[in-house]
Amino acid sequence: MMYPFSNSSKRHILLATMVLVMMGFTASRVVHADEKGVTAEQMQNWREADFGMFIHWGAYSYLGGAWEGEPVSGYAEHILRSKEIPLAEYKDKVVAKFNPQDFDADEWVRIAKSAGMKYIVITAKHHDGFAMWDSKLTDYDIIDSTSFGRDPMRELRDATKKAGLLFGFYYSHAQDWSHPYGQRNSRDFGYEQPQKRGWYKQPEWAEYVEKSWIYVNEKSIPQMEELIISYDPDIMWFDTHNWLPADMTRVIVERAKELKPDMIINSRGTTGIYDYKSTNDRPEYFQRTDEKYWEAIPTTNDSYGYHAYDKSHKPVAFFVDLLVRAAGRGGNLLMNVGPMGNGEIDPVDVKLLAQIGDWLIPNGESIYGAERTPLAVQGWGDTTVKGNKLYLQVMNWPTSGKLVVGGLESSVKKAYFLTENNAASLDVERLNDMDVVLTVPLKAPDELCTVIVLELDEALVADKTILLNPAVSFNMLHVFEGDLHGKDIKWGSGNIKSNFIQYWPSSDDYIGWPVRANEDGRYLLTAHYTGMGDNPGNVFSVEVAGQSFDATVEKKGKYLLATLGEVIIPAGTHTLTVKAKKQKPDSNLVNLTDISLIPMKQGTE
Template identity: 40%
Template sequence: SCSPKQDKPEVKDEATLQHDQKMEWWREARFGMFIHWGLYAEPAGEWKGERIPGISEWIMARAGIPVKEYEKLAENFNPEKYDAEAWVKLAKFAGMKYIVITSKHHDGFAMFHSKASKYNIVDATPFDRDPLKELADECKKQGIRLGFYYSQAQDWHEPGGTYFNIEEGKPHWDKDMVREPLMNYINGKAVPQVKEILENYGGLDILWWDTPRGMTEEAALALQDVADNYPDLITNNRLYRPWPGDFSTPEQHVPPTGLDYDWEVCMTMNTSWGYQWYDENWKSAEDLIKMLVDIASKGGNLLLNVGPTAGGEFPKPSIERLKQMGVWMQKNGESIYGTSASPFFKLPWGRCTTKEVKGNTNLYLHVFDWPKDGLLTVPGLKARINDIYLLSNPKQHFAWKFEGDDLHIHAPSVIFDEINTVVVVKTKGKV
């Protein structure tokens, strides 16, 4: 339930204040786009006529493809339809405030121009452009934040890189792979490439590490050293366990009650992160909107994934969903951006997000299921009410009455929005 907070000023030390300042835009943003794009988009889940089970960006490991054979994918990789302007435009339309793209996934292939390794999109493919440079420029132009994902530990292309069963001491699936110490790869490729991405793309906002399988503290420190030169850079908690980074990263699930620490759920729209042509397990736009709301109501961010094709396009079902989310966000974004978690433990009809506005509190009631009797009850609310209205149509006001501390909102028997109606409760003073 919800009771007035005591007005005790919080005392924060300098480091906490600086951290809060760095995290401010990220905490407000609530919604970002993840992009998994690499050579794996070409086989798209199928190898030599066989569908390889599992997520498509893992095809090299799952199908046991030798390095030299996988490398050949680069010879045909030519995403001529790639249009950074269109990608960024759609992300913005969907209401996303930042983009995180795979600069190098576990397969070891850099999707940016790298001097540290020839195995990159400019030097190893017929595509004579640096797509991440184009993306970075577009993000600046259109005013959206940008982060790069970098698989720092797993690099299946390099003799020193780690791979999925290294911890069990199993040999690399490529029998010709002669193992080298991890630090050869870290110093020879990972550190220089991380320097490149942080230096050459106009200043990244986020560096998104991935699973620290096989990492050592020495390797993590070498990479952390590079990142430390960028005080505004936000990093996640996957560089090295148990280092917390700036935020934690629940994957493919929403924590039941949220987390104390800053957190971001990363989530696919279907099953695979990378493009997989036969993956039709799409979540509906309605479910994705509810997921975003659910996450915001627990104080977290949603990083929603798109897996572009080898041709350089977003799959149609992803485009459709992003557009539908955008239509909803344009009307209801106020109930997501810059909001805080719900003060209620559980609401039978939906979720709640809150925001302080000029000394008053806005409660945003996200009604997933309208109560049959048309009476929306907010239990245990000790507050005075200024106004209650529909966010998508502020002229639509609602009548209310209190029964003890329970607020009953009289909802006329009209369905206002197709998906997830938001009712705003403006209180007098803070809740």
């Protein structure tokens, strides 16, 4: 079966484009990107945008996550493949019926701005191969295959630019389930296609590697060229580059850079060419990173495309926490919504975005353009810095009326609540050379996250040891804040399925956190972990201040709680470690997420 074209003029354009592309892009000839590239000023503008709207919207949105009355598990935008819908049937029963008459680009931009978002990235083509713009290369697009009669990519691009926001396209360059050589569709073309990442490394697929160049040269590059030339995006957001060999994805990305050297590109396009790093999908927590520019992509529920049956929407507190933690680690948050098939954004998402905006807009000074600090993680929340202002984002409010900033060696000139705009100062005292304490109300002014500004007399100087705080409800030591020791132990990606130590195959490996206490304290010691694979039955040991506590991985399951017992932490500096006590051969010790120290009041049992 050949790639379908019903319009002769488009066929001629395609053939002409193929000739040009084949002249410049073959396996043996790589065109290198313009060396000028993206400027530091552009990247700083992107970084200072901090918060953006990711939009997964296409013909699949019409189905709302179900096929023939049966909901799909996982991502709704993958329904063509996950429900094994024949391509002809998908075109007839899904694409042809997709008619988003309620789409209003200005309203989408208004919703984004009201949430405090400063850039927008939308799916121009996802893995189903359907073009959401007026493509001159195929009739499989929103103009020729639907009755909608409008170009929503053009409308959203214009509305976004008019509002002063950055605009970008998501473009599936490495997968296209509508093309004979676009990977992963063995139903429609009469032969097997690769079904696993890295397929091109297997000898049995050698012939298919050559055929993949047909897809790259015939569709992937030409349609990308259309988007860049006709719409002039600020950002090109690629995805799943490991579904094509690196020499192919490099050709695609370098062509994008050749056409528009100052276009910002994420790290999912090819190996080694990117302007910023993308995290994995659906993050819950962030690894420490030395990347100067990076971005996380959470979504409101567990799907990126609209899923009417997925009611797992996270609360506003989850996203405020994620936004604060991203900013505190020097990253951006590109938060996804999946608009409905009629062109409207789901009212549940609209409400959630408005709630985020209610917090972000008055507290945005602590997020937009603010940078990560050298301070250790704080028991009450996170920190950012901008110039001589240190911002404390307090989510775990101290019950004592005293908020201790651990590791702050710089002198503090003034402290106040950000939303009060310096109207009244908070009392600040220095506890010792490394810590200061603020007198604060017993109740948090903002239950989501209260921001306190510290104006410093000098540049920020910090000690990186984690201070245990007896005045907060808990002190969490997440594994991503710890130091890994050993050659095999590795973190997971931080998403909803791997927010823990992913690999711990050797009993010689361990994790540790430097901690200190300003006074003797009693804490309840707990651990959160996931039981999976062969690790149930393994025993891990938590050691600190000469005390040792053992816990057994009891069963399979996510985010299980182990209560280890009461620990006494003397004043001073310590290292808390987690090591193997008993480990079965060929098993991971434990998929550990965090260790928590919960202050125990005097007289409590």
